[in-house]
Each structure stands twice: as structure tokens, then as C-alpha cells.
Amino acid sequence: MRNYNAFLVRGIAQVGQGTVLIVADQFTPLDLKALVTKSRDFR
């Protein structure tokens, strides 16, 4: 958990008075670096 910088969370949405809170029951880490398209290197 401490090492995640992006994740997919599953949980119960508590919606009320214009606010949302997600009470998590599962986390899946997302690897942003692997998913984001690589930049083009002109060298």
C-alpha cells in the first residue's frame, strides 16, 4: 500500500450532501509508467 502511486479501489460509495467517500474493500495497484505511452526520443 505504501508503495502504490496509483490504484484501482473497489468499495462502497457513501454519497450524501454533495460529498463522496469510498469505504475500500479491495485495492489493485496500477502501474502508471507501464500504461502511459512512452515519449518519443529523437536521438
Add this chain to the structure above:
Amino acid sequence: MSFALLVYASAWFKRYYQAAFCAVLLRAQPMEFYSPQSLVADARRHGVVTRKPHLNLPVPHAPLEPDPGSEGGVTSRLGPAGIARPAKTSPRKSSPNATPPGPAPRSGTSPSACSWTGPWSKRSPPPGCSPTWARTGEPRCGPTGRPRRPGPSTSRASPSATTRPHCRERPRSSSPRPTCGPPASPPTASPSNSLRAHLDRLGAIPAGQLLDVPDGTRIKAGGAVTRKQRPATAGGSTFLHFEDETGMANVIVSVGLLTGVDS
């Protein structure tokens, strides 16, 4: 009572003077809670046009500029103060065409997302600057008429770097003016823009649509973590915030889940 007044005044400014509110918070960086990226993304979601930094700005912090297309008629422009200086030991420094480091990348952000072309590629020159600067890239403007000091991208050993020869042959006609440098994802984008197709496949709901979900529904959502509360509360729960291109959301993590994920 005084705290309530602060909150009320802040909320009032955010409601009626959104561009100014954003600029003031950018000027107050570094803040404990909201990163410049979060602040700018939030302002953009509320219709405020936020422009990239420009090296010819007379001030280092974020100023306001008139723009009828922006919420409230003004935009916030990011100030050059937020741009990281190149490291002294950088081997790129000797090359005139080197791409200087942009703003320090956030966790999970590819450096290309922080496009450096901004300071050089403004559509119109800032007030008080010669239009020549915008067309040719030659730094001729400045309050005293002297050439401005080269920005962080140029090296003292190579004066020709200020004119960026690789940009001279670009056509001038088009508007907006073509930018130099490698193509990069626009700074208006969030890292999660690139993730959206993947998040959709996983069944994630964009953070901006969570308010439309019926209370008590089991949902999935995802994005970049912007902060984690440490240490946990007395009860052991931890709070997380994450952010995607549509908004932010708060997550409560129970003790059991936290220990399960960590192990």
C-alpha cells in the same frame, strides 16, 4: 469563530473569483495539502483557463490575465517560480538543443507530460514585450530594452542557444503557433487521461461521476494517489485521496484491509 470566518471567506473567493483563488493558492506553494497540479486541475474543471508559465513574465508567481473565454473573465497563468532549475551536474547543459528539465514530475507522471515548451510557446507575448519575440524566439524584450537573460535552457558557453536554430524555419502563419521540441502530452492532461481506456475496461467510474452513484453502491474507481494520511487514526483507519482527470475522491481504508494489502 475565526476559523469559520476563514472558511467562509475562502469558499466565497472560490465561488466568485475562481481564477484569483487558484492564483493565490499557487503563490502560497508549497502547501501541505494540495499540489499545484491538483489546484490547476480543479480550476480547469471549474472553467478557469490556466496557462503555462512564460519566461517573459515580469513576476515569478502566478499572475492573472484577462481572457473572456475563462470563468470570471480572467485566467491564472503559472509562474516561472514553479519551474525547476536544471541541475549543475546535468550533462545536457552543454547542448543548445537539450530539453531542460520541466517541473519535477509527480509520482507516476512521465517527464514528457510536463512539457517544457510552455515558456517558449505563448500565443501572444506578455504585456510590454516586443512581438518579435513571439515570432522569432529572439529575446529582445525587457523593460530596459536590453536582451533578457537567457532562461534556464540556455548555456553561457553557447550564445546561439538563445535563438534556437531548429525553430527558425517553422512557418509563421498558423495560429496557435507551432511549438518546438518533442511532442508531449499537453500539460492540461492528467496522467489518468492515458489510463482511462484501461480504467474503463476494469469497470472504474470517473471520480467526477461518483456523486451520481446511489448511496451504498459497490463501485470501482481509480487514479493517482495524491496523499495518504499517516499515522492512522486512533481507530486504525487510514484516509487516502486519489485523483483522476475528472476529479478527486476520498477513500477510507480499514485496519484489516491495510494490513492485508501490506502483507
